[in-house]
Structures are given as structure tokens and as C-alpha cells.
Amino acid sequence: MPRLYAFNGLAGCVEQRRSRETGRLVGLYHAEQAHLDATPGPWATICEAHGHIVNHRTLALARAHLANPRGWCETCAQDA
Ligand SMILES: [Zn+2]
Structure with missing residues (x-):
């Protein structure tokens, strides 16, 4: 059985935290378990x-x- 991730009760969520850089919430997900496209990579x-x-x-x-x-969210990048 693969490990099931459900941090904060969210399907596929490995962890969620507030970015110290931007003060905004960011999440790390197991793409397949979160029903995201896993073709580009299994983690999102x-x-x-x-x-x-x-x-x-x-x-x-x-x-x-x-x-x-x-470094990867276009909106956060512009929100300096
Ligand atoms: Zn952002």
C-alpha cells in the first residue's frame, strides 16, 4: 500500500505552510493522490x-x- 497523504484533511497533501518569504500559504502534494496531472512529475x-x-x-x-x-509562482514573483 502506498502511503496516503492528507495533511490538514486535504487529499494528497504532504504539508502546508506559510512561506516566510511571502507570508502566503504554500502546499506540497502527492500529485496523483491530489488528482493533479502527475505527468510532469509525481510531486507538486x-x-x-x-x-x-x-x-x-x-x-x-x-x-x-x-x-x-x-521562484515558481509568477504572481508571488511580481509581488515583491
Ligand atoms: Zn503565489
């Missing part, structure tokens, strides 16, 4: 404020992106 980071989603090949890579949404 989501800017919960803007709905921007980026897929990653590994959980470690996804975690590395979670800390700074300015």
Missing part, C-alpha cells in the same frame, strides 16, 4: 494564494521549492 508545489502549480521529480526537490514560492 502549489501556491494556495494564487493557484500556481509546479511539478517536481522528487519529494526532496519539491520541499526545496516550497520555502520560496517567488
Whole structure:
């Protein structure tokens, strides 16, 4: 059985936290369990404020992106 992720009661959610960089909520998800497109990568980071989603090949890579949404959410990037 694969591990089921449901952080904060959200399907596929591995973790959610407020970014220290932007003060906005960001989430890390198991793409398939969260019913997201897993073709580009099995893990996804989501800017919960803007709905921007980026897929990653590994959980470690996804975690590395979670800390700074300015690097992958277009709206956060412009919101300096
Ligand atoms: Zn954002």
C-alpha cells in the first residue's frame, strides 16, 4: 500500500505552510493522490494564494521549492 497523504484533511497533501518569504500559504502534494496531472512529475508545489502549480521529480526537490514560492509562482514573483 502506498502511503496516503492528507495533511490538514486535504487529499494528497504532504504539508502546508506559510512561506516566510511571502507570508502566503504554500502546499506540497502527492500529485496523483491530489488528482493533479502527475505527468510532469509525481510531486507538486502549489501556491494556495494564487493557484500556481509546479511539478517536481522528487519529494526532496519539491520541499526545496516550497520555502520560496517567488521562484515558481509568477504572481508571488511580481509581488515583491
Ligand atoms: Zn503565489
